[in-house]
Amino acid sequence: MSTQQSIELVPDNELIGYDDTQGLAHRIVQLVALNIPFSDIFIYEDKPLMIKRPLGIFAVSDAEVTREEIESLFDILEPNWRTIITERAFDRSRNLNAARIRANCFTFNNRKHRGAVIRRFPSRPLPLAELGLTIHAQQFATLDRGLVLVIGDTGQGKSTTLASLLDRINSERSGHILTIEDPIETEIASRKCLVTQREVGLTSDCASFYVGAMDALREKADVVMIGEIRDEDTAREALALAESGPLVFASLHAKSPEQGLAKMSRLLGGSVMQSESLAQALRGVIYQALVPDMGGKFYHLANETITTNASVAQAISRQEFGKIRTLLDSAQVQGGCNTMNSVLIKLMMERKISPQHALAVSTDKEKIRAEIMRR
Template sequence: MQVHEIFRKAYEVGASDIHLCVNMTPAFRVFGGLSFQEGEKLTPEGTLAMVKELTTEAQWSLLSETGDIDFSMSIPGVSRYRVNIFLQRGCFSIAARIIPKDVPSLEALQLPAVVRWLANQQSGLVLVTGPTGSGKSTTLAAMIEHINQQFSRHIITLEDPIEYLHEHGRSVIQQREIRADTKDFSSGLRAALRQNPDIILIGELRDLETIHTALTAAETGHLVLSTLHTGDAIQTINRMVDVFPADQQGQIRVQLASVLQGVVSQRLWLNRERSERVAVVEVLVNTPAVANLIRTDKTHQIRSVMQTGGTYGMQTMDAHVRQLVKAERLPESALSSVIRWTENSDIS
């Protein structure tokens, strides 16, 4: 079977991911579980042919040099895919994430109304966090599309790779891919500040320099949207601060307390019918009380503020799980699982 046929079939059966590896049949991730397809096992020669079919000459050269590569691609009339190709035990493997053709709306994702409020802000820092595969990129894309439809803004995105493709609406959207359009997040972000943006989306805050520049951008009147692989709001704030040397952390707390607008932490859970995944969402809004706790290094007290902050749109993850169970959208087993999530929320 040709690789494009495999990609098409995965889309048709509603898979979220595709895994192609030597000595096994293609595997699709459907509702969180792996489903192995019928047919012959893949061979080293077969996977090599697939890799060469998927990559350009420049991508093949980079893959040969580094042993792995990320890129995005489209199959016309089917879908977009985020592809990672890598060497393991001397043979190529392919992992691909299926990206819907259309950018979903915030309403379609059934996210709390406060997420729309965060997207409406003119400056500051908004973070979307969670483990790999929790829908962070989709939430950010929906926020960008909301802005695009509602406001006249200049938006620059830095993505690795570009997933959703945005068309210009009321806003001008410039999408830059790491390695293809700019060297890395840090250099792309520095360049973006010279390109007269209103909004900057950074695919991931990966290092000290990128975090520092993002804070400065938010401080100088830009709205900055980004992600971290942290499990909840408190872990997110601590991670942002802990990246810096001890003698700088006090100043970073002050800066973060000033620019942070909010943190949206999410996970995906199978619904009661096991027919679709539901977003479980925690939201922190940076009120004066929260800002004071960040400044004074008392982040352990933020959870109690969130538990009583419903007026501001705040909610904890366990509270949202209880709400979804009560509404019969999640199974009862989710209640015990969320306890484990909150006890072990640093999932980087």
């Protein structure tokens, strides 16, 4: 494969200390340890090792990864992989010195080839104040009950935000924090809190997010984190938990806060009664996206925050999700809320991000486009 024609190479001066002659597992360890920004490592049979950076995918070298190398990596991650992979892809997490990885391993081209995508996470939660979240979003760590949803696309740092929120709680008050994850991504050491991290999987701690959430109340958790709300059962159990006393954090895939709340309402069954229950339990929403910096080497976190007030609760209970955007604009003045555009405009004024990238992640493109034109 000619990487020069299709995939740009990472500059040599960014790979100082990386030895491409080592085995695949050693090369992964080296890449994870390098102080260069990337989120994922792509490992495909008969293709070079690649990494995902803010401006796209780059090859680490021209050397192609062989089937034997990938199968040796699978042996390390899961001794029983040959049986598992005939039915589905599988995820495994491992600690690698200063970072933690999650590997998704799979076959492709009608099971003729092997591949894996490895995501890099911090080995420990990042300090909440260093993430770039607005102060309104950080305040959710001071809550003692209710439901907080962290919404965004895949790969936008939701897991990192959740881990940091939990670790802030862990450092400031006593209690029992219980996480339900698939798989466990960032390990959180017990500090002032007892921290229990349960992994989802047929051979792991609980069979599903739903089962883990059902168990949480009996396990006397004060704070529960549900790694992802994927289905109706998990949505209903997350709401039931929040109504029963614990503070519940959960992530949800959606393109905006209002779309996320509409999706949550549908998962709960779509009735007005269920939407009313959601409105009563919901304490807030964080919507977030990672935006490439001007040089394309780093990311900036931009987030939109809704702290539930009477007007927001009324819109949710009436299933008037289209009103939330207008309420968010007005609530920003009252406090407890901020729009994504306000964060993006600030980052543009500081020359940290480009108008193009701001427009790409904005939840109100018409307004951000008008703001860009004014400047």
